[in-house]
Amino acid sequence: MIRYLLGRAARALLTVALVVTFAFVVLRMSADPALVILGPEASPEMIVAFRKAWGLDESIFVQYLDWFRAILRGDLGISMRDGRPAIELVAERIPATLALTIPALMIKIGIGIPAGIWASLHRGTMVDRAVMGLAVAGFTVPSFVLGLTLVLIFSVWLGWLPSGGQDNWVHAVLPIVTMGVGGAAILARFTRSAMLEVLGQPFIRTASAKGVPWGRVIRGHALPNAAIPTVTMVGFMVGTLMAGAVVVESVFSWPGVGRLLVVAVSHRDLAVVQCILLVVAATMVTSNLVVDFLYGFLDPRLRSGARTGGH
Amino acid sequence: MTLSSHPLVRLERLSVAFDGVTVLHGIDLEIRRGETLGLVGESGSGKSVTWLAALGLLPKKAQVAGRVLLDGEDLLGAAETRLDDVRGGRIAMIFQDPASALNPVLTIRRQLGEALALHRGLSGREIGAEAKRLLDLVGIPDAERRLSAYPHEFSGGQNQRIMIAMALAGSPDLLVADEPTTALDATIQAQILDLLAVVRRETGMAMVLISHDLGVVSETCDRVAVMYAGRIVEEGPSAQVFDDPAHPYARGLIGALPPLDGSRRRLVSIPGTVPDPRDPPPGCAFAPRCLHATRDCTAATPQLEEVAAGRRMACILAVHRRALAHREIEFA
Ligand SMILES: Nc1ncnc2c1ncn2[C@@H]1O[C@H](COP(=O)(O)OP(=O)(O)O)[C@@H](O)[C@H]1O
Ligand SMILES: [Mg+2]
Numbered sequence: 001m002i003r004y005l006l007g008r009a010a011r012a013l014l015t016v017a018l019v020v021t022f023a024f025v026v027l028r029m030s031a032d033p034a035l036v037i038l039g040p041e042a043s044p045e046m047i048v049a050f051r052k053a054w055g056l057d058e059s060i061f062v063q064y065l066d067w068f069r070a071i072l073r074g075d076l077g078i079s080m081r082d083g084r085p086a087i088e089l090v091a092e093r094i095p096a097t098l099a100l101t102i103p104a105l106m107i108k109i110g111i112g113i114p115a116g117i118w119a120s121l122h123r124g125t126m127v128d129r130a131v132m133g134l135a136v137a138g139f140t141v142p143s144f145v146l147g148l149t150l151v152l153i154f155s156v157w158l159g160w161l162p163s164g165g166q167d168n169w170v171h172a173v174l175p176i177v178t179m180g181v182g183g184a185a186i187l188a189r190f191t192r193s194a195m196l197e198v199l200g201q202p203f204i205r206t207a208s209a210k211g212v213p214w215g216r217v218i219r220g221h222a223l224p225n226a227a228i229p230t231v232t233m234v235g236f237m238v239g240t241l242m243a244g245a246v247v248v249e250s251v252f253s254w255p256g257v258g259r260l261l262v263v264a265v266s267h268r269d270l271a272v273v274q275c276i277l278l279v280v281a282a283t284m285v286t287s288n289l290v291v292d293f294l295y296g297f298l299d300p301r302l303r304s305g306a307r308t309g310g311h
Numbered sequence: 312m313t314l315s316s317h318p319l320v321r322l323e324r325l326s327v328a329f330d331g332v333t334v335l336h337g338i339d340l341e342i343r344r345g346e347t348l349g350l351v352g353e354s355g356s357g358k359s360v361t362w363l364a365a366l367g368l369l370p371k372k373a374q375v376a377g378r379v380l381l382d383g384e385d386l387l388g389a390a391e392t393r394l395d396d397v398r399g400g401r402i403a404m405i406f407q408d409p410a411s412a413l414n415p416v417l418t419i420r421r422q423l424g425e426a427l428a429l430h431r432g433l434s435g436r437e438i439g440a441e442a443k444r445l446l447d448l449v450g451i452p453d454a455e456r457r458l459s460a461y462p463h464e465f466s467g468g469q470n471q472r473i474m475i476a477m478a479l480a481g482s483p484d485l486l487v488a489d490e491p492t493t494a495l496d497a498t499i500q501a502q503i504l505d506l507l508a509v510v511r512r513e514t515g516m517a518m519v520l521i522s523h524d525l526g527v528v529s530e531t532c533d534r535v536a537v538m539y540a541g542r543i544v545e546e547g548p549s550a551q552v553f554d555d556p557a558h559p560y561a562r563g564l565i566g567a568l569p570p571l572d573g574s575r576r577r578l579v580s581i582p583g584t585v586p587d588p589r590d591p592p593p594g595c596a597f598a599p600r601c602l603h604a605t606r607d608c609t610a611a612t613p614q615l616e617e618v619a620a621g622r623r624m625a626c627i628l629a630v631h632r633r634a635l636a637h638r639e640i641e642f643a
Contacts, residue, residue, distance in 0.1 A: 202406060203414040208368055209406075210426045210477060211399035214391065220425075224416045300416060300461040 008292055012285040016278065023277055024067065024270065028060055033080055033268040054080055067270075076278065077271030081264075086271035090257060090279055097256030100175050100248065101241045107180025108187050108237055113230065115184065116191025120199065121218065131188060138185020147178040147251040175252040179245065183237055190233045194226040201225070228298050235291030239284035242276075317382070319344045319484055319517055320365070320402070325377035327357075327364045327541075334588045335360050336541045337377065339615065342485060342517050349528030349549065350521045351564065352538035355585045358521045361538075362487045366402060367394050400430040403478035407490040409470035413462035419446075420458040423477055430481030445476040449506060468499035475506060479514065486511075487519045492527075500524075504531065525564060529553045534621070537561045540586055540596035543615055545629075547622040557618075557629040559601045595626070603628055 034050040035042075042050075051057045055066065070077060076087045119131040151174060154161045162171050198204065199222055207221045208214070237244075246258035253259070257276055264272035296303050318341040327335035335357045342348055350358050363369045365379045365386065379386040381401060386394065398404075406412045414422060423445060424438040433441055439458065446454035449472040451465075462470055471491060478486055488507060492500035504527055511518055522528050528535055529549055536546040537558065545558040556565045563581040583600035586592055592599050594609035601608065607627055615625040618633045 202408060202411040205363075205368055206406065206412045206474070206477075207414065207425075209366060209398055209404040211395045211397070211429050211481065212425060213395050221414050221417070225414070228416075298416065300418075301463050 005289065005292055009285070009289065012281075012288060016281040016285065019281060020071070020274055020277055021064070021068075023273060024064055025060075027265070027268050027270050027273060028063070031268050032056070033270065036266075036268050037080055067274075071274075071278075076275045079264075079269055079272050081267050081269045081272070086269075086275040089260065089272055090275045093255065093257045093260045094242070094279070096254065097242060097245050097249070097258060099172060100179065100245050100254060100256065103172070103176045104179035104183060104244075105237055105241065107176065108183035109234060110184075111180070112184035112187025113191050116188040116230075117195055117218075117223070117226075119188065120192045120195035123196065132192070135185040135189045138182050139189075141182070143178055143182055143247050144251050146182065147175065147248055150174050150178055151251075171252075171254075175245070175248045175254055178248050178251075187230075187233055187237070191226065191230050194229040195222060197229075198222045198225040224298065228295065231291055231294050231298065235287045235294075238290070239287040241287075242283045243280040318342060318380075319382065321378075321380040322361070322365060323378040323380065325361065325364060325379060326375070327360050327369065328374045329372060332589050334541050335364065336612075338543060340536060340543065340546075342519060344484065345515050345517050346534065347511065347518045347520060347532045349532035349535040350519055350538060351523070351525060351528055351535060353585050354523075356538040357541040358538055359489050360541075362404060362489065362519065362521070366398055366404060366487075367391075368398075368404075395429070399426055399478070399481040399483065401481075401483055402485045402487065403481060403483040404487040404489065405471070405474045405478050405491050408494045409474050410462065410467055410494075412474055413470055415462055418459050418461055419465075419473055423458075423473070423480060426477050426480035441480075442476075445479055446473070448479070448510070449473070449476040451476075466499075467495050468503060471495065471499075471503050472506065475503075475510065479510060482514070483516055485517045485519065487521070489521045490523065491520075493523060507531075525553075537564065540591070541588065542596065542612075542625060543623070544597065544626065545624045546615070547619075551622060557624045557633065558597075558626045559603055559628070560597045597626075 033054070034047045034056060038046055038050060048057075055063055058066070067077070076085070078084065079086050079089055082089075115131050115135075119128045122128050154174060161173055204217060204221060207217045212220070242257055243261075245254070245256055246261060248254070249256045249258035250262055257279070261273065261276045263269075264276065320342040322338050322340040325335060325338040325340075326333060338357075338361055340348075340361075350361070352358055360369065364373065364375045367386065367389075369375065375387060377387065381397060386397060389397075413419075420439065420442055423442040424433075427433045427438050427441050431441070442458055443454045446457065451457055451469060451472055457465075462473070465473065474491075486507075491507070492503050495503060507518065507520075508531060510516075520528060520532055532549050534547065535549045535552050536543050537552070537556075537560065538544065539560050545552060545556065545561040552561065553565055556562045560581070581600055586596055586599070592609070594611055595601070595604070595613050598604040598608040605628070613625045613627050613630075615623045616630050617623045618630060624630060624633075
């Protein structure tokens with residue numbers, strides 16, 4: 001188990017390094033930060049000075065090495081746009097993003113999992129079909145469409161809720177609902193199919209043949225097994241706590257990490273982009289490790305080291 | 312009627328249909344206290360469905376009709392709470408693939424203890440002691456320690472022993488063993504069958520042994536019923552049916568048994584295949600594969616007729632031949 005976790009951690013680090021490298025290449029090759037940040041009015045001298053100050057006059061390979069060494073030292077760099085450490089800029093925005101994504105995650109889990117279980121137990125009924133129909137709608141409708149629809153209904157037509165900004169919790173309702181509904185739909189479908197898979201297993205019939213009442217067969221025998229794949233999905237959702245709000249933050253002009261990322265990319269503000277990528281990747285890696293740990297807890301077949309079947 | 316002649320379980324016209332397709336066509340069968348009944352027939356003939364239906368274990372979409380009498384009480388349509396007492400408490404069932412029949416994420420103690428708590432009202436320390444006794448009984452070494460292990464830490468044969476222990480936990484009057492050795496190696500098969508024989512002797516419970524293995528059935532069962540395409544086609548005391556099978560299907564199965572060398576065999580193949588229940592042939596379901604079939608065979612479905620005490624068969628030719636033989640003896 002320990003060796004397995006170490007292996008996973010090493011793979012995760014490699015992934016992060018690759019993502020960060022890829023972002024560096026794409027951001028640096030796609031436009032010149034000096035031109036983007038200084039704007040069309042800038043004089044040639046200003047541009048040369050800017051390039052020199054930020055090391056942009058070196059070859060891209062040298063820049064990459066310098067920048068990678070800095071990261072290894074724990075130095076995430078300084079924003080070219082406003083001269084502050086990137087980590088500070090990002091850290092400022094994290095609470096606003098979490099204020100959306102954590103309640104949204106609670107909606108996803110709180111509605112999605114019970115709805116999925118419920119649908120699996122009433123398979124083929126009208127209600128099952130209704131839940132699954134909503135679920136399909138929930139994840140085929142892009143979140144900006146859902147977000148804008150909610151704005152149209154609740155802000156423009158009914159005037160109940162504000163359409164953007166961050167003055168108080170009321171502003172958070174629509175973005176949270178927008179994210180929560182789509183995620184709940186995905187989780188409901190996932191939980192339902194995990195439950196149906198488990199309910200078809202012979203050991204469920206064994207439990208019934210033993211005289212275990214159906215409610216206890218569900219709680220004591222089916223759910224502990226269905227939890228194993230469901231945890232994967234929830235873990236993935238936890239992994240997107242930082243990055244999952246880019247679209248919704250843009251739609252609702254919410255000042256979180258997602259909006260910062262959009263602005264930083266458009267300005268080729270490499271340090272900030274990198275810093276966000278690292279925060280996002282760190283969240284994902286952590287949630288993956290937690291999921292792996294939970295697997296060991298939920299599935300005794302993994303605990304004893306004999307890994308049967310892959311995940 | 313005395314209690315001993317009163318059947319423990321009696322199936323009356325038990326029928327099952329899935330999505331409008333009838334797969335079980337009115338089974339009549341009796342199990343007496345303490346007896347062993349063998350149920351044989353090719354795959355798909357309805358052996359499992361019969362007993363799953365009797366215990367209310369089929370999926371909801373299954374339409375079940377007829378009666379399932381346990382000591383005279385009809386279980387079809389009984390309340391779920393009543394069925395939960397019967398399942399495991401009066402009638403226990405074990406299945407073909409022991410590895411998947413046990414819950415992979417629960418310890419053996421939990422799974423055994425559940426049955427002990429439900430049917431024997433045990434709790435806490437008592438459960439541990441009784442669970443250990445049961446594991447000892449079915450021959451799991453180091454039972455005390457192994458109680459906290461999970462199914463994947465046991466071999467297939469050991470898992471089937473654990474299934475048997477679980478079935479015994481509720482002290483049932485009837486154990487339905489649905490091909491309990493089909494998924495196991497030959498040597499393990501013999502061990503499990505021996506264990507079932509020992510357990511039966513010690514507890515006196517009745518057993519239905521569903522098996523492909525005619526050799527096993529002929530050795531261990533008092534009576535045997537042969538099923539084909541959702542019907543019982545022949546039934547009688549094992550010795551009689553194996554010595555002198557009457558139905559051409561039973562003759563086909565049994566004629567292929569190795570005579571005296573004792574080595575066990577699976578059902579040999581009779582040319583042709585089991586009919587699709589969605590498209591049954593007219594008349595006798597076996598007629599298309601039967602070497603002796605006449606036009607009369609396809610005219611109507613032969614009924615299961617009692618030709619002698621406890622000897623029943625569903626074949627117009629076989630019944631006719633018996634009658635002729637009878638008359639010849641009488642007039643001789
Ligand atoms: N859950 C089910 N849904 C639909 N058909 C089924 C189901 N279970 C069994 N059957 C059908 O019922 C018939 C009898 O099956 P079964 O009792 O399992 O046969 P056996 O145990 O004799 O091999 C087969 O035709 C099988 O396809
Ligand atoms: Mg079967």
